[in-house]
Amino acid sequence: MYNITVIHGDGIGKEVMEAAIHVLGALDIQFNYNVALAGNECFQKTGTTIPEETIKLAKNADATLFGAVTTVPGQKSAIITLRQELDLYVNLRQVKSYPGTKSLHDDLDFVIVRENTEGLYIGIEEETEDGATALRVITRKASERICKFAFDYAKKTGRGKVTAVHKANVLKKTDGLFRDIFYDVAGDYSDIGTDDRYVDATAMFFITNPHMFDVIVTTNLFGDILSDEGAGLVGGLGLMPSANIGENSALFEPVHGSGPDIAGKGISNPSAMILSVVLMLDYLEEHDAACTLENALIEVLSENKIVTKDLGGNASTMEMAREVRNKIERK
Numbered sequence: 001m002y003n004i005t006v007i008h009g010d011g012i013g014k015e016v017m018e019a020a021i022h023v024l025g026a027l028d029i030q031f032n033y034n035v036a037l038a039g040n041e042c043f044q045k046t047g048t049t050i051p052e053e054t055i056k057l058a059k060n061a062d063a064t065l066f067g068a069v070t071t072v073p074g075q076k077s078a079i080i081t082l083r084q085e086l087d088l089y090v091n092l093r094q095v096k097s098y099p100g101t102k103s104l105h106d107d108l109d110f111v112i113v114r115e116n117t118e119g120l121y122i123g124i125e126e127e128t129e130d131g132a133t134a135l136r137v138i139t140r141k142a143s144e145r146i147c148k149f150a151f152d153y154a155k156k157t158g159r160g161k162v163t164a165v166h167k168a169n170v171l172k173k174t175d176g177l178f179r180d181i182f183y184d185v186a187g188d189y190s191d192i193g194t195d196d197r198y199v200d201a202t203a204m205f206f207i208t209n210p211h212m213f214d215v216i217v218t219t220n221l222f223g224d225i226l227s228d229e230g231a232g233l234v235g236g237l238g239l240m241p242s243a244n245i246g247e248n249s250a251l252f253e254p255v256h257g258s259g260p261d262i263a264g265k266g267i268s269n270p271s272a273m274i275l276s277v278v279l280m281l282d283y284l285e286e287h288d289a290a291c292t293l294e295n296a297l298i299e300v301l302s303e304n305k306i307v308t309k310d311l312g313g314n315a316s317t318m319e320m321a322r323e324v325r326n327k328i329e330r331k
C-alpha cells in the first residue's frame with residue numbers, strides 16, 4: 001500500500017490527472033490517495049498557490065503526482081516551492097520514441113539527468129552600472145550527488161553509458177569542477193561507460209546522431225535547454241513525462257502546462273501524465289506494473305484509433321484513458 005499525494009492543479013492538469021488515476025485502478029497495487037491543492041484556483045480559494053498542508057502531504061507521501069498549474073506573474077510558483085521544500089535535486093526526463101507520434105526517429109531511448117537546485121538558476125542577479133550580472137553556482141555537494149544519481153540510475157536500469165555535458169573549456173572553474181567530480185564518481189562504477197561533451201556540440205549531436213546518448217548528466221540551465229530539445233526530437237509536449245527526485249521524496253509530472261487553450265474541452269492527451277505514473281512506479285520499484293502500464297499505452301498509441309486529437313484521433317481524454325485501462329484488464 002502506497003500513500004500518494006495527488007495535486008491536480010489547474011486546467012488540463014485536472015483532466016490528465018483524472019485519466020491517470022483511472023488507469024492506475026487497473027493495477028494490482030493498493031494506493032491511498034491524498035488530494036492536495038496548488039495553483040491558481042487554489043490561490044482564488046485560499047489566498048496561496050501552495051498551502052502548508054500540501055507541502056506537508058507531499059513530504060509525508062511515498063510519492064507525489066502533480067498535474068499542471070497555471071502560473072500568474074507575481075504569484076509564488078507552486079512547483080518551484082515544492083522542489084525546494086522537498087529538496088528534489090534531480091530532474092529526470094526521458095527522450096523516448098513512441099509509436100503513432102511525431103517522433104523524428106522510431107527508436108530513441110535516452111534520459112537526461114538535470115541538476116535542479118543550483119547553477120545559473122540559483123536566482124542571484126544584480127544590476128550593475130551598465131547592465132546586470134547573474135551568479136552561476138556549482139558546488140561539490142550538488143555535483144557529487146547528481147553524478148552519483150546518474151550512475152546509480154544507469155546501473156539500476158541496465159544502461160551502459162553516462163555522458164557528462166558541460167562547457168569546461170570556457171567556464172573553467174565551475175564546469176571544470178563539475179567535470180572533475182563526474183570522473184571521480186565514475187571511478188566507483190567501473191562497469192558503466194563514461195564520456196563527456198561540450199553542451200554546444202551536444203545540441204548538434206541531438207540532431208545529427210542522437211543514438212550516441214544513453215544517460216546524460218548536466219547542470220541546471222544546460223539540462224533545461226537540452227530537455228526541451230529532446231522533447232522536440234520525440235514529438236513534443238503531449239508525451240513528455242518527468243520525475244523530480246530527492247533523498248526522501250519524489251514528484252512526478254508531465255512536462256506540459258495547464259493548456260488554457262484546450263482546458264475544459266476534455267481533449268487533452270493523457271499520455272505524458274500516464275508516463276509520469278510509469279516513472280513513479282519504477283521509482284517505487286514496482287517494475288512489473290510500470291512495464292504493464294507503459295505497454296498498454298504503447299498498444300493504444302500504435303493502434304492509433306482511440307487517441308486524442310493531437311495524435312490524429314478524436315477520442316476524449318477519458319476515452320483514451322479507458323482504452324489504456326481496458327488493455328490492462330483484458331490481459
Ligand code: NAI
Pocket residue numbers: 012016067068069070071072079237238253255256257258259260261262267268269270272310
Ligand atoms: P502548455 O504546455 O500548457 O501548452 C502549450 C501548447 O501545447 C498548447 O497549445 C496546449 O494546448 C498544448 N498541450 C499541452 N499539453 C497538452 C496535452 N496534454 N494534450 C494536448 N495538447 C497539449 O504551455 P503554455 O501554454 O506555455 O502555458 C500554460 C500555463 O501553464 C501557463 O500558466 C504556464 O505558466 C503553465 N505551465 C505550468 C507548468 C507546470 O505546472 N509544471 C509547466 C509549463 C507551463
Ligand code: MG
Pocket residue numbers: 224228
Ligand atoms: Mg523548461
